[in-house]
Amino acid sequence: MSKQYNVAIVGTGAVGTTLIEILEERNFPVNNLKLLATKRSAGKTFTFCGENIVVEETTPKSFNNVDIVLFAGGRASKLFGREAVKRGAVVIDNSSAFRLDPEVPLIVPEVNPEDIKWHRGIIANPNCSTIQMVVALKPLYDAAGIKRIVISTYQAVSGAGKEAMDELEEQTRAILEGKEITPKVFPYQIAFNVIPHIDVFLEKNYTKEEMKMVNETKKMFHDENIRITATTVRIPVFRSHAEAINIETDKKITDEEARALLSSAPGVVVVDDPANLKYPMPVDASNSDQVFVGRIREDISHPRGLWLWVVADQLRKGAATNAVQIAELLIKN
Amino acid sequence: MSKQYNVAIVGTGAVGTTLIEILEERNFPVNNLKLLATKRSAGKTFTFCGENIVVEETTPKSFNNVDIVLFAGGRASKLFGREAVKRGAVVIDNSSAFRLDPEVPLIVPEVNPEDIKWHRGIIANPNCSTIQMVVALKPLYDAAGIKRIVISTYQAVSGAGKEAMDELEEQTRAILEGKEITPKVFPYQIAFNVIPHIDVFLEKNYTKEEMKMVNETKKMFHDENIRITATTVRIPVFRSHAEAINIETDKKITDEEARALLSSAPGVVVVDDPANLKYPMPVDASNSDQVFVGRIREDISHPRGLWLWVVADQLRKGAATNAVQIAELLIKN
Numbered sequence: 119m120s121k122q123y124n125v126a127i128v129g130t131g132a133v134g135t136t137l138i139e140i141l142e143e144r145n146f147p148v149n150n151l152k153l154l155a156t157k158r159s160a161g162k163t164f165t166f167c168g169e170n171i172v173v174e175e176t177t178p179k180s181f182n183n184v185d186i187v188l189f190a191g192g193r194a195s196k197l198f199g200r201e202a203v204k205r206g207a208v209v210i211d212n213s214s215a216f217r218l219d220p221e222v223p224l225i226v227p228e229v230n231p232e233d234i235k236w237h238r239g240i241i242a243n244p245n246c247s248t249i250q251m252v253v254a255l256k257p258l259y260d261a262a263g264i265k266r267i268v269i270s271t272y273q274a275v276s277g278a279g280k281e282a283m284d285e286l287e288e289q290t291r292a293i294l295e296g297k298e299i300t301p302k303v304f305p306y307q308i309a310f311n312v313i314p315h316i317d318v319f320l321e322k323n324y325t326k327e328e329m330k331m332v333n334e335t336k337k338m339f340h341d342e343n344i345r346i347t348a349t350t351v352r353i354p355v356f357r358s359h360a361e362a363i364n365i366e367t368d369k370k371i372t373d374e375e376a377r378a379l380l381s382s383a384p385g386v387v388v389v390d391d392p393a394n395l396k397y398p399m400p401v402d403a404s405n406s407d408q409v410f411v412g413r414i415r416e417d418i419s420h421p422r423g424l425w426l427w428v429v430a431d432q433l434r435k436g437a438a439t440n441a442v443q444i445a446e447l448l449i450k451n
Numbered sequence: 452m453s454k455q456y457n458v459a460i461v462g463t464g465a466v467g468t469t470l471i472e473i474l475e476e477r478n479f480p481v482n483n484l485k486l487l488a489t490k491r492s493a494g495k496t497f498t499f500c501g502e503n504i505v506v507e508e509t510t511p512k513s514f515n516n517v518d519i520v521l522f523a524g525g526r527a528s529k530l531f532g533r534e535a536v537k538r539g540a541v542v543i544d545n546s547s548a549f550r551l552d553p554e555v556p557l558i559v560p561e562v563n564p565e566d567i568k569w570h571r572g573i574i575a576n577p578n579c580s581t582i583q584m585v586v587a588l589k590p591l592y593d594a595a596g597i598k599r600i601v602i603s604t605y606q607a608v609s610g611a612g613k614e615a616m617d618e619l620e621e622q623t624r625a626i627l628e629g630k631e632i633t634p635k636v637f638p639y640q641i642a643f644n645v646i647p648h649i650d651v652f653l654e655k656n657y658t659k660e661e662m663k664m665v666n667e668t669k670k671m672f673h674d675e676n677i678r679i680t681a682t683t684v685r686i687p688v689f690r691s692h693a694e695a696i697n698i699e700t701d702k703k704i705t706d707e708e709a710r711a712l713l714s715s716a717p718g719v720v721v722v723d724d725p726a727n728l729k730y731p732m733p734v735d736a737s738n739s740d741q742v743f744v745g746r747i748r749e750d751i752s753h754p755r756g757l758w759l760w761v762v763a764d765q766l767r768k769g770a771a772t773n774a775v776q777i778a779e780l781l782i783k784n
Contacts, residue, residue: 266752270603270695272645272684286643287627294624310619311734312605312686312693314746314760319725323706323748332751345752349695349760351605353645354687360645362603362682364697373656392652401644413647415656418665419599419678427647427682 122149123449124183126207128198129190130155130162130173132280133212136438137188138166140407144442147449154180156194181205186448188441189213191279203239208448210241210441214326217242218333227443228385229256230338234447241444244338245330246436247271247350247359252338253409253435254428255365257383258376259339263368265422269331269348269361273316274400276357276432278303283356290354304352313352325350357433358400363426364417373416376424380411385435390414398429406431407439455482456782457516459540461531462523463488463495463506465613466545469771470521471499473740477775480782487513489527514538519781521774522546524612536572541781543574543774547659550575551666560776561718562589563671567780574777577671578663579769580604580683580692585671586742586768587761588698590716591709592672596701598755602664602681605693606649607733609765611636616689623687637685646685658683690766691733696759697750706749709757713744718768723747731762739764740772 125148127137134155141148151166153173160175174180176194181187181202187209189195195211202209216222223233224242229252234241244252255264275282282303290309292299299307306313317326324332327350336342371379381388389398390412398410409430417423430436458481460470467488474481484499486506493508507513509527514520514535520542522528528544535542549555556566557575562585567574577585588597608615615636623642625632632640639646650659657665660683669675704712714721722731723745731743742763750756763769 268601268697268750268752270682272605272686290623291627294620294627305728306732307734310688311732312688312762313732314693314695314730315725315728322751323725323746324751347697347750347752347756347758349603349697349746349758351693351695353605355643355645360647360684362647362684364601364680364682392648392656395638395648397647399639399644399646401640413656413682417601417680418655418657419601419680423680425680425682429645 120147121449122147123185124150126152126154126180126184126187127190128154128176128187128194129192130159130164131190132276132283132433133437134190135164136433137190137441138164140434140438140442142167146442146445152180152184181207186210186445188445199240208237208239208241210243210444212243212437212441214245214330216240217244218337224334224337225444225447226252226338226440227447228253231447234451241448243437243441243444244334245327246277246432247273247327247361248331248334249436249440250359250409250428250430251331251361251363252335253385254363254380254411254426257379258365258367258371261379262371264344264365265368266345266366267335268364271348271350272353272355272360273350274355274357274359274432275308275352277316277359286354286356308352309354311354314349316350316352355400356404357431358403358429359432359436360400360427360429363428365424365426366420367422367424370422371424373414373424376414380414385409386411388412398427400429403429404431405434407434409435453480454782455480456518457483459485459487459513459517459520460523461487461509461520461527462525463492463497464523465609465616465766466770467523468497469766470523470774471497473767473771473775475500479775479778485513485517514540519543519778521778532573541570541572541574543576543777545576545770545774547578547663549573550577551670557667557670558777559585559671559773560780561586564780567784574781576770576774576777577667578660579610579765580606580660580694581664581667582769582773583692583742583761583763584664584694584696585668586718587696587713587744587759590712591698591700591704594712595704597677597698598701599678599699600668601697603695604681604683605686605688606683607688607690607692607765608641608685609690610649610692619687619689641685642687644687647682649683649685688733689737690764691736691762692765692769693733693760693762696761698757698759699753700755700757703755704757706747706757709747713747718742719744721745731760733762736762737764738767740767742768
């Protein structure tokens, strides 16, 4: 019998619950699954492979005898990540805490699986908006090189957690009933609106979300020379992000060539048949683990420009699925 | 007493009804207002300046003794536009029928008012997504030149008419109630979704909406050398479009300089204070005639790159207000 692992998930919000689903779906070789969260969530019950598991409050001792810890996000990994490593676990962290740490590999298995070799106990899972983009760009980067990337995102509320998804639903209902609304999770109304602001503002008036796309992409491609810029935007969609991505390649690549490369790329599904109105959309991508790419077009404004429209489920490939894929890579190595 | 004009509005949908409102709001010197539409809408009543006006079916004779005809959109101007001119009227057309005709000026009063001088009876009103963009770009174009424009749009359903606005509302309600939906106006579900496709697909897999932004901008700036590309996207918002616009100027321009130029530009309101979470959003722009610009940033991926986030009410500045401003320009000349 092949080896089985003691796994802990820290966090039981939107990403945490998706992690439970995906471990089960992908038949990850789990010996024992521990669910950890803050005191507030302790005592809740979740089902995993037909078994009820009660959520425990996270303490340093929680990580004794755990092989792999999946941190869903938030502050938990800052508080307990190093502690878990000290007690012998390997940490896969979905928060931004360690992503740019030069001692921590940042991994998308379709892009830079080789980086798993140099981990020292912590492996970082990239930001959702970065993951789906790099999966789509990797085959083009390998074939033609990429000089510059200009991105505009259309991001689902799931990126801000379960409360944000509830807020979109409740706010939409209230507005349709003509009631007053009071935003809680988002700074402004999100129902029937667009908020051009995700995460905090940093220097040069870029948001942290925008800089994540810039810095994480460079780190995973091991290429500080790619010029990247982004505008990241929250829209009233529940759980899949879309991205309009304009790239400038080193070598000219036609739309046909790009389509062929993407069609055989791991983790990518090309949905690109304008004559039959086929293109990727959030409602179709939700609950899937793939990255959907369409609207592949040569840019009429640049001789080596190319447009892509990339959609993926933020909770799955953008978070939980990628984390579990990292765990799979880890146990294979 | 200054001159008053006999005005006709053709079309009584979302843009047509907004035209009635705006003629009244701006005290356009109307002697007589005639409302024209297809047989289906004839007999409906609208109020203008306290007076009830009954909609008549459009026939060639409808244009006798009319000074200015405002076509709201659709096919009416193709059917009746030249006829109205023959009978002595000046036509201001919100459809795309005449926009690229070299004998027809295409006008945004803040951008190229001088083009009104060479009209021969028909003046075209640009596409909604183009209008708000050129208002924001004009001061930058004049100060620093523009080499390239890369646009991603976030377009409200109002651009597809009143039925589309009703569809968003009804579909949203149905989805929240867990009911099945059947899209009618849009090819797919628009509630809680994103459709990367507006108007028909043309060659090179660009949509007509995308090519409108390219061709209309070049025509109004009288500059065939600007390189322009766009991805136009429909989102579940009722009536204001947003646009993430990345430009490359000829001369370097700082974000401070751009902010200063835009702050004193006609028709523009700068809403750009990230520290206090101030940026333009559709809910704030709706029911306004201004073009709101924010997220003004130097592009970290290009030495002469600049980002703008531009929001305006599609039915007002994007359609009806601009048409009435053209009429104001016409009677002033």
